[in-house]
Amino acid sequence: xxxxxxxxxxxxxxxxxxxxxxxxxxxxxxGAQALDQVHRFAPQIILLDxxxxxxxxxxxxxxxxxxxxxxxxxxxxxxxxxxxxxLARYRxxxxxxxxxxxFDPMSLSERLHxxxxxxxx
Amino acid sequence: xxxxxxxxxxxxxxxxxxxHASLGEEVxxxxxxxxxxxxxxxxxxDLLRLRDIAHRLAGSALTFGYALVGQCLRDLEQLLDSTxxxxxxxxxxxxxxxxxVELATAAAVSIPDTAPDSAPLQPSVDTDELYVRRPENxxxxxxxxxxxxxxxxxxxxxxxxxxxxTFVDIKRLTAAALEDHPDGLIIDTxxxxxxxxxxxxxxxxxxxxxxxxxxxxxxxxxxxxQEKLHAARHGVVAFLNKPVSIPALESSLxxxxxxxxxxxxxxLLIDDDTFSMERHRILLETWGLVARGLSDxxxxxTAIDEFKPDLMIIDLNMPQCSGIELATVIRYNKQWIHIPxxxxxxxQNTSRRLQALKTGGDDFIAKPVEERPxxxxxxxxxxxxxxxxxxxxxxxxxxxxxxxxIKDRLSHELARARRNKTSVSxxxxxxxxxxxxxDTYGHQTGDTVIATLAHLLRRALRTTDIVGRYGGEEYMVVxxxxxxxxxxxxxxxxxxxxxxxxxxxxxxEFTCSFSGGVCSASGSENIDLLIEKADLAxxxxxxxxxxxxxxxSST
Numbered sequence: 001x002x003x004x005x006x007x008x009x010x011x012x013x014x015x016x017x018x019x020x021x022x023x024x025x026x027x028x029x030x031g032a033q034a035l036d037q038v039h040r041f042a043p044q045i046i047l048l049d050x051x052x053x054x055x056x057x058x059x060x061x062x063x064x065x066x067x068x069x070x071x072x073x074x075x076x077x078x079x080x081x082x083x084x085x086x087l088a089r090y091r092x093x094x095x096x097x098x099x100x101x102x103f104d105p106m107s108l109s110e111r112l113h114x115x116x117x118x119x120x121x
Numbered sequence: 122x123x124x125x126x127x128x129x130x131x132x133x134x135x136x137x138x139x140x141h142a143s144l145g146e147e148v149x150x151x152x153x154x155x156x157x158x159x160x161x162x163x164x165x166x167d168l169l170r171l172r173d174i175a176h177r178l179a180g181s182a183l184t185f186g187y188a189l190v191g192q193c194l195r196d197l198e199q200l201l202d203s204t205x206x207x208x209x210x211x212x213x214x215x216x217x218x219x220x221x222v223e224l225a226t227a228a229a230v231s232i233p234d235t236a237p238d239s240a241p242l243q244p245s246v247d248t249d250e251l252y253v254r255r256p257e258n259x260x261x262x263x264x265x266x267x268x269x270x271x272x273x274x275x276x277x278x279x280x281x282x283x284x285x286x287t288f289v290d291i292k293r294l295t296a297a298a299l300e301d302h303p304d305g306l307i308i309d310t311x312x313x314x315x316x317x318x319x320x321x322x323x324x325x326x327x328x329x330x331x332x333x334x335x336x337x338x339x340x341x342x343x344x345x346x347q348e349k350l351h352a353a354r355h356g357v358v359a360f361l362n363k364p365v366s367i368p369a370l371e372s373s374l375x376x377x378x379x380x381x382x383x384x385x386x387x388x389l390l391i392d393d394d395t396f397s398m399e400r401h402r403i404l405l406e407t408w409g410l411v412a413r414g415l416s417d418x419x420x421x422x423t424a425i426d427e428f429k430p431d432l433m434i435i436d437l438n439m440p441q442c443s444g445i446e447l448a449t450v451i452r453y454n455k456q457w458i459h460i461p462x463x464x465x466x467x468x469q470n471t472s473r474r475l476q477a478l479k480t481g482g483d484d485f486i487a488k489p490v491e492e493r494p495x496x497x498x499x500x501x502x503x504x505x506x507x508x509x510x511x512x513x514x515x516x517x518x519x520x521x522x523x524x525x526x527i528k529d530r531l532s533h534e535l536a537r538a539r540r541n542k543t544s545v546s547x548x549x550x551x552x553x554x555x556x557x558x559x560d561t562y563g564h565q566t567g568d569t570v571i572a573t574l575a576h577l578l579r580r581a582l583r584t585t586d587i588v589g590r591y592g593g594e595e596y597m598v599v600x601x602x603x604x605x606x607x608x609x610x611x612x613x614x615x616x617x618x619x620x621x622x623x624x625x626x627x628x629x630e631f632t633c634s635f636s637g638g639v640c641s642a643s644g645s646e647n648i649d650l651l652i653e654k655a656d657l658a659x660x661x662x663x664x665x666x667x668x669x670x671x672x673x674s675s676t
Binding site: 015 | 136140170177178179180181183184185
C-alpha cells in the first residue's frame with residue numbers, strides 16, 4: 001500500500017512497483033483513504049509519504065495501528081529530510097526503514113525486497 | 122523480456138511527458154499570489170498550504186529529474202518553514218525564492234523534448250559497463266555434443282538462475298543466435314592441429330553480423346598455449362578446462378557479464394557527516410547495491426556483525442575517532458580481515474595516505490566523489506572481496522558450503538529458531554552405492570554425479586534453505602521454518618527427480634539415487650546430537666533398501 005498526496009509520485013511509484021517489481025499495489029492519495037481500505041487490501045508493506053497536507057505519514061501510521069492489527073506489516077516512510085534525529089523519530093514511530101526522495105524508480109522494488117528480507121530473516 | 126522492458130520504457134517516457142506538461146501549471150498555482158503586497162498579508166494557514174505545495178512539487182520534480190527546479194522549490198520550502206516557525210519573516214526573500222522557482226520552471230518546460238537537467242529515472246549514461254543484470258534475464262547458448270556434460274551444464278547453470286539452451290550442431294546454434302541474440306555462447310571445443318572449426322565458424326558468424334559483443338566462453342580438454350591463442354584471436358573471453366566446474370564457469374560468467382547472481386553487494390558507510398553519508402548511500406543504492414550508513418563509529422562492531430558487509434567505506438576525518446584508528450580497531454578482529462576498507466578523504470599528502478593504507482585500509486577515494494569512478498571502484502572491490510570470501514567457504518567442485526561453514530549456518534539457524542519459536546529441519550543426504558559408481562565409471566564421472574546432485578539441490582531449495590557438502594558424497598541441508606513432514610515431502614520430490622536423471626559414461630547410460638535422514642528441532646537441541654539423529658535416520662534409510670527419505674521421529 002502506497003500513500004502519497006502527489007499524483008505524479010503515485011503514478012511513478014505504481015510503475016516502479018507493479019511493472020518493474022511485480023508487486024500488487026493499492027495506491028492511496030491520503031491517510032483517510034488508507035484507513036478506509038487497509039482492511040480489505042491487507043498489505044504486507046505500507047509505504048508512506050511523511051509530509052501530506054491533511055494527515056501526515058506518522059499520524060496515518062499511528063491511526064492505522066489503532067484501527068487494525070498491523071502485526072508483521074512493514075511500514076516504510078518516504079521523505080526528503082535527512083536529519084539523524086528525524087530518522088530516529090520515524091523508527092520510534094514504528095517505521096522499519098526510510099526511503100529518501102528523490103528515489104530511483106528502477107530500483108525501488110529491489111529496495112523494498114531488501115527491506116523485506118532484512119526484517120523477515 | 123525485451124518487449125516487456127520496451128513497454129516499460131514507453132510507460133516511463135509517457136509519464137515523464139505528462140509531468141513535463143503539467144509542471145508549469147502546478148508551479149503557476151503555487152505562485153499565483155506572489156506579489157509582495159499579497160505575500161505581506163499571508164496568514165499562517167496560507168503559509169502552511171504554500172509550504173505543503175512546495176514540498177510536494179520539490180519531491181516530484183527531483184524524482185522526475187528536474188534537479189534545478191527541485192532545488193529551488195526545496196529552498197522555498199525551507200524559507201517558508203522558518204517563516205512559519207517565526208524565525209524570520211522576509212517577504213522579499215520569499216519573493217526572491219519564488220522568482221527562482223519560476224525561472225527554473227520556465228527554463229525546464231521551454232525545452233520541448235523531455236530532457237531533464239539530470240536523469241535519475243534510469244542510470245542510462247554510459248551504464249553498460251556498470252549496470253547490474255540479473256541472471257534470470259540472461260540467456261546462454263551451449264554447444265555440447267556429450268549428453269552427460271550437456272545435461273550437467275544445463276542443470277548447473279540453471280541452478281544459478283540462467284536460462285540455457287543446448288545445441289549439438291554449430292550451424293543450428295549460429296542460426297538461432299542470429300535470430301534471438303543470446304547473452305552469451307559457451308562452446309565445447311575439439312581442437313585438431315591447434316584450431317577448432319566450430320569456434321571459428323561461430324566467432325566469424327557473430328562478427329559478420331555485428332554481434333561480436335556477445336561473449337564467447339570456451340571449455341576444452343588438455344588445451345595448450347597454441348589452442349588458447351587461437352581462442353584469444355577469436356575473441357574468446359574465458360577459457361575453462363574440462364571437466365567443467367560449474368562454480369568456476371559461473372564465476373567467469375559473472376566476471377564477463379558484470380552481473381550479479383547472488384544477493385546484491387553490501388556496503389557499510391561510516392561517516393559522521395550524515396548528509397554526505399546519505400548522498401553516498403543513495404548513489405550506491407541507485408546502482409543496485411545495498412548500503413547502510415553509520416554515523417557513530419562506536420557502533421561499528423555490532424553493525425558489521427549484523428549487516429555483514431562485503432565492503433566498508435570510512436571517512437578519514439571524524440571527530441570521535443579518525444578513520445585510521447577505526448580501521449585499526451576493525452582489523453584487530455581477524456574474522457573481518459577479508460572485508461576491504463576504502464577511505465574517503467580529501468587527503469592529498471602521500472605519506473599520510475601510505476600510513477592509512479598500512480593500518481589495513483585498501484584504497485582511497487577523494488571527496489567530493491564522482492559518481493561513475495566511485496560506483497565502479499566500489500562494485501569491483503566488492504565483487505573481488507565476495508569472490509575471495511566465497512573461495513574460503515565454498516567447496517570448489519559443487520559451489521556448496523564446506524563442512525565447517527554449513528555447521529556454522531546450522532547453529533545460526535538453531536539460535537534463530539529458538540528466538541522465533543519456530544522449527545528447523547536438518548537433513549543428511551548420501552548418494553547410494555557411490556563407491557561402485559566411482560569404481561565402475563571412474564572418478565570424473567563420480568564427480569559429475571556429485572556436482573549434479575548439488576546443482577539440483579541448490580536449484581530446488583534456492584531461497585531460504587542452506588545446502589552444504591558435508592563429506593565426499595554426503596550433503597547437509599538446513600531448512601528453516603520447516604517441520605519434519607514438510608522437509609521430507611520436499612526432499613522426496615527431489616529424490617524422485619534425481620532417480621530419473623540419466624548419466625552417461627562413454628556409451629553406457631546409468632542412473633543414480635540418494636537416501637536421506639531428516640531430523641527437526643525447535644532450537645534448544647544440541648547441534649551434534651541433532652546431526653547424529655539425522656545421520657541415524659539416514660542409516661536406517663540405507664538399511665531399508667536405499668533411495669528413500671526417512672524422518673528420525675519415525676525410525
